[in-house]
Amino acid sequence: MSASADVIVIGAGIVGAACADAIARDGLKVAVIESGAIGGGTTAACMGHIVVMDDSEAQFALTRYSSGLWHQLAAELPSEAEFTQAGTLWVASGEEEMAEARRKHAYYGKRGVDTEILDARALAEAEPNLRPGLAGALRVPRDSVVYPPWIARWLVERSGARVIHGEAVAASGTEVRLRDGTVCPAGAVVNATGVWAPRLTSSLQIQPRKGHLLITDRYPGFLRHQLVELGYLKSAHGHGSESVAMNLQPRATGQILIGSSRQLGVDSSEIEEHMLQRMLQRAMEYVPGLGQLPATRAWTGLRPCSPDNLPYIGPAAEDSSLLIAAGHEGLGITTSLATGTLIADLLLKRRPAIPAAPYFPGRVHAASH
């Protein structure tokens, strides 16, 4: 490679694209290595939900910071990005979940994130297609929806990064070797290959967590918010082998995107009927009218899952000049922009806006089970 880059980012999913963009904004010359289509991996299989989460303080800090960056970016995003501030409704089916909604309300409120408790009636008014008899919901009005694969490409193009089509088979902090033998030297290297990151950096503990999604034909107005059951927390947190949860999203096109399923350690791409069925049945328990809508497509994707549900952002354990930006599980879209900014801060030895240490790849080896 004659024109060597200051930084090579491996992987042009939303995380790699956000890294390339952030690094380029600091004036560095970036190259991106991608073996498939830009935004064509897990990024293409995502819902594109920008959501502030509170599993842990570190997760809250990262999602909140990144959500703020998305709102800043929104003004610049063309309409194809489909940025829509739909808001999230965390739906409570009974009193126990309502208590959880109130806890979340207090937690977010104390940290300056606006939320609102809806009682049963307010919920029915907000989303008339939800079944009657639900307890209420927590509304998070600033949560949003985007179309990730398009944005990944837009970010890569905006960064001016040279795109190298090839498969990286080895990476250190100073060079990347491709399958065809080409060696690409660089001042620094970022491994942003998501669920495939351990192939290049073996110390990373990332397991695939397969998910199914299904999209309907266009029914504008059928839903207004992203709906997530509060029971989702149990499903998403546990490392049990299989689970489903109601997670519904109105797309800018008027289509309804139906999720979600989780299968830890499964890396096949085929649609598994039993999971699809369970996921759809769960969705129909909350929104019975969904059953009559025509489904047009279903697909699967692999979430890159770390043991503590936090991404790896920072120097690799075995080679501190190799940076990692991977393992974002189901929050890669939300946290991509913060990840890019943190990586740029680390490269330029700047003080980041939030403490970066909780996301350092080294942590898991101390805390892992």
Next chain:
Amino acid sequence: MNERQEFDVVVAGAGPAGIAAACAAAESGAAVGLIDDNSEPGGQVWRRDRSHAPSQLARFWLNRLERASIHRFSQTRIVAATARSRVLVVEQPRGSFEVSYRKLVLATGARERFLPFPGWTLPGVVGAGGLQALVKSGLDVQGARIVVAGTGPLLLAAASHLRLAGARIQAIVEQAPLPSLTRFALQSARYGKAAQALGLGLDLIGVPLHVSSWIEAAEGARRVSAVRVRVLKKVKTYPCDYVATSFGLAPNIELPVLAGCEIEDGFVAVTGGQRTSVKDVYAAGEITGIGGVDSALAEGQEAGSGNALGADRWLPFKRLLHDTFNPRDELRSLAAPETIVCRCEDVRRSALDGMTCWREAKLQTRCGMGTCQGRVCGAALQFLNGWRNESVRPPLLPARVETLANPGRRSR
């Protein structure tokens, strides 16, 4: 409430190949289910014509089907399939259920291939087969001026049918060059097609036939009012009410792909007795190579009976058809940058600049993501850009969420 219906043999598709397969299987004593999404058997080619009696051949087979003991599922769409468990999920207008089989015969036929040219999305520009189907179900084309354009024997068949229905055929525009057409005419005589061709020729006396010619653009404000046709080095304009296009057929290989069948050059690969690469799954008719009714019937009988009956004698004819009517390179440049390629999602050709594959185009432009699931633009882009869509997932066709959630439950 029967949640799963079981058969020895299930045949997917009730066109000639499927009818022949179902009859052959039923006549040898098997319990047979025949699934088709139309309300009546016959497929595209034997679609019931309100004003004309069916052909002798169609009558023979439809009668044979009538007499055989076959469970017919009409208006039934196959939306999912798992070859491992030998189960199909099917949907009807009022419910859904599962159908299981020991042996599956795939006879899903072909659809018309559309190639985009400026103006092809104007109302009045239709597929030749589609227009014939409309006429068969009652559309009045008496006195309508129609240009029939594209390639292949279906052009003449469509022109003849439309003329009999009272249309004024302005011109037939065939892209294949005269020498290959002549060779085709001579060689197809061997397959007993000469009389058929001669009959069509007689029906069409007085209609201008342009060879080595193609449509450059359809024009009109709210619907088509004229077409510009490239004839040798000149451009001729024909005023018209309809343009019926036919750029050959694209096989419906979605179900075969989902069932795990090996695909070769875009068609289902079969060996002796119409076996596919998947055990106990057979394929017959246009999905194994475009060959028309006669080869479809022969292959269907072979697939249904499980005996080799010499259907492979049609292979040279299939090759001849392909070689004669393969669209020429010039047709790749008909679509202008602003011409719509994907009509479901209004994607223009220029939006696909720089895209390297079908998947990238889908993700970045929504091309092929609409309700037709890329069935129209997919075939066009395979020709225009060499892109193949190899990923097929359930639902094969838009299906109610409820069907996919509870496939074993019949109507409520």
